[in-house]
Each structure stands twice: as structure tokens, then as C-alpha cells.
Amino acid sequence: MATKRLGIVMHGVTGRMGMNQHLIRSIVAIRNQGGVTLSNGDKVMPDPILIGRNAEKIAALARSHGIERWGTDLDQALANKDDTIFFDAGTTQMRPTLLAKAIRAGKHVYCEKPIATNLNEAVEIARLAGQSGLKHGAVQDKLFLPGLRKLDMLRRAGFFGRMLSLRLEFGYWVFEGDLQPIQRPSWNYRAEDGGGMILDMMCHWRYVLDNLFGEVKSITCLGATHIPQRWDEAGQPYKATADDAAYAIAELTGHDGEPIVAQINMSWSTRVRRDDLVTFHVDGTNGSAVATLTECRAQSRVTTPRPIWNPEVKQPMNFFDQWQEVPDTEFYDNGFKIQWEHFIRHVVENAPYKWTLPEGAKGVQLVEAALQSWKERRWVDVPKLEV
Numbered sequence: 001m002a003t004k005r006l007g008i009v010m011h012g013v014t015g016r017m018g019m020n021q022h023l024i025r026s027i028v029a030i031r032n033q034g035g036v037t038l039s040n041g042d043k044v045m046p047d048p049i050l051i052g053r054n055a056e057k058i059a060a061l062a063r064s065h066g067i068e069r070w071g072t073d074l075d076q077a078l079a080n081k082d083d084t085i086f087f088d089a090g091t092t093q094m095r096p097t098l099l100a101k102a103i104r105a106g107k108h109v110y111c112e113k114p115i116a117t118n119l120n121e122a123v124e125i126a127r128l129a130g131q132s133g134l135k136h137g138a139v140q141d142k143l144f145l146p147g148l149r150k151l152d153m154l155r156r157a158g159f160f161g162r163m164l165s166l167r168l169e170f171g172y173w174v175f176e177g178d179l180q181p182i183q184r185p186s187w188n189y190r191a192e193d194g195g196g197m198i199l200d201m202m203c204h205w206r207y208v209l210d211n212l213f214g215e216v217k218s219i220t221c222l223g224a225t226h227i228p229q230r231w232d233e234a235g236q237p238y239k240a241t242a243d244d245a246a247y248a249i250a251e252l253t254g255h256d257g258e259p260i261v262a263q264i265n266m267s268w269s270t271r272v273r274r275d276d277l278v279t280f281h282v283d284g285t286n287g288s289a290v291a292t293l294t295e296c297r298a299q300s301r302v303t304t305p306r307p308i309w310n311p312e313v314k315q316p317m318n319f320f321d322q323w324q325e326v327p328d329t330e331f332y333d334n335g336f337k338i339q340w341e342h343f344i345r346h347v348v349e350n351a352p353y354k355w356t357l358p359e360g361a362k363g364v365q366l367v368e369a370a371l372q373s374w375k376e377r378r379w380v381d382v383p384k385l386e387v
Helices: 016-032 055-064 074-079 092-104 119-132 146-156 197-213 335-349 357-376
Strands: 003-011 043-051 069-071 083-088 108-111 136-138 163-171 214-224 229-231 237-239 245-254 259-267 278-284 287-291 296-300
Touching: 003 016, 003 074, 003 335, 016 043, 016 335, 043 055, 043 074, 043 335, 055 069, 074 083, 074 092, 083 092, 092 108, 092 119, 108 335, 108 357, 119 136, 119 357, 136 335, 136 357, 146 197, 146 278, 146 287, 146 296, 163 197, 163 245, 197 214, 197 245, 197 259, 197 357, 214 357, 245 357
Parallel strands: 003 043, 003 083, 043 069, 083 108, 108 136, 163 259
Antiparallel strands: 163 278, 214 245, 229 237, 245 259, 278 287, 287 296
């Protein structure tokens, strides 16, 4: 059994998502477990170099997690032929330029979503990656959530019968910053800086819808900026120019060819009274299920109760108790880490991999369709994307 080194240039890992999910819970965790196991039993050990603008900050991050290499010069890092993968979790606005630079330097590329702020740039970078012959991938972490994996198991088992509808509820209250400290970066609420709920989350819902339920055919969407003023990291007030909530309906063609209606509510201006920060409620002819980040509960056709509508009597049923929990049947590792392991195997031994930049471009396509629908106040078709 041999251990192979894999050099990875990691850019943008001082931010919340890049640091927590990609560096600490993925690459550092993979290193701590002894690497990624290949099909022949060999191991691949990631050897990252952390690149960022703030030398003091990036050095402290590297030191705290036992990483020897760090720097502030991205061009120099990309010139090192011993590092074969470039990863980006920086700003969306800079992502297409950085990916193109890495591809031209001969690097395989992997990145956070969205892969661009507009569809033209998303398609352009996806085409460049495809023409290069290099490996490429975009984060689609929600597919690896335990709750959604259980939901997908029900689907593959035929539990739902014919799927009818999906109701997706996502969000929580993001503090304005005047009374309590903000828990999301202030740029998220400035459109000029690439912020906005639709841009941030609709690309997630695209790959969830396509993979678990059916291909998106059309969408109608209403965005909103419910909180017009927020306070930034320095405690200074600023005008919120990006949408902090959106309400959409999408028409899908299910995997069986039948239509499915998806309702999508997402908000950073809502207080949570549901099972989790995100829930996926699926109704079908033979059964229904509700998935959270980690759990899934189901109710079959034959166990569906018969509630009685009577506004004069307090509801005697506890509807939450009428659902059966889908048990854990396997170990559910961190979703970001799982996809990193898939991508590493893809690069090193050409293992199958489907979460590519063209798939990331589909997410941006749905973002643009939703924004167009909001602007023009109408349904917008989502045609097959040619990349």
C-alpha cells in the first residue's frame, strides 16, 4: 500500500465556508484520517497551500491546523507544478477569472458555488474547463446531507408512488447588527458585492431539484428586501441593496416523466418554527416524507390519519407524532468532505464524477431565470442548457 501526495492550492479559506467546511472539516479531516483510499488500496494525502491576502491571518490559520505551506502570491502558487488542484471559496465575482487563470496554468479546478454571478460567465468558464481536458467540479454539498440521502432512498425504493409536489422551506433570522452581532457577512446584503438570497441559494436548489425530484422546466419567483438597513462588521449602518428573501414556484418533470410542483420559500428574515433550518416536504400518491439536514420522517398511504376540520374544538391530534422516522442505516460523514473525497479520486484515478462546472452553470441559469421572473413579474422557462 502506497501513499501519494496531492498538492492543492486553496484560495479563500479564511472566510466562514472555506475555513469551516472545506479546510477544517474536509481537508484537515482527510489528513487526520490518513488520506483518501483509492480503489487499489493506495492512499492519497492532500498537501494544501493556503493562499490569501492577509499574511498574518493566513499564517495563523495554517499554524493552528498543522499546515506547513501558506502564502499571499496566487500566481506563484499556480506556477508550482507540484500542486495539481486549485480550489476557490473566495468571492463569486472573482471566481470565473481565478478559475480561468488556474485552468490556463494546468490545474484541475474545484470551487464553491455559485461558479459565477451571471450565466454568460458560468457557461464560458465551464466550456474552458471542458476544452482543457482537466478535471473540474463545483460544490453540491446538499446532495450528501443525511436527511436528503434518506429521502432519496425512499424515492429509489418507490415509496412515494407518483411524486406530486415538494415544499421547500429554508431560512432563519439574520441579525441586523444593531442589537446583536451579525452572523453572516455584510456583503451578502449588497447586490453590488455579489450578495442576495436568490444568487446564494437558488443554485443549491437547482441541483437538489434535478437530482432528487425532476428536471426544472419553468419558474416564477418574487424576491424581497425585507430589511432595508443593516449594520456591517464595523458596526456602521448601510443600505441593504440585495434580496434577503424569495418566494418561488417551479414546474418540474419528474424522473418518471410526470409533472411535479415545487414551492420554494427562502428567507433570512424569518424566525424558525419547523423541524430544522431547512425542510423538504414531499407528497406522493403512496406516501409523504419530510427531510431535514439530518433526519427524515415518512407517512405511508395506509397509515395516513383522518383529521377532522372543526374550528370549535381544539385539535386533538398531534400531527408530528404521526410520522415514522427513517433510521440511520449507514455512517453519514460531512457532506463537503464526502464530495472532496470523490473529487480527489476523480483526479487521481479517474473515478466517475458528475458534479462538474456545467452542473454548476445550471444553478446560475436558474438564478437568472428567477431574477428575470421577479423583474418581469411572469413565468420564465428554463430550457436545456448547452455548454
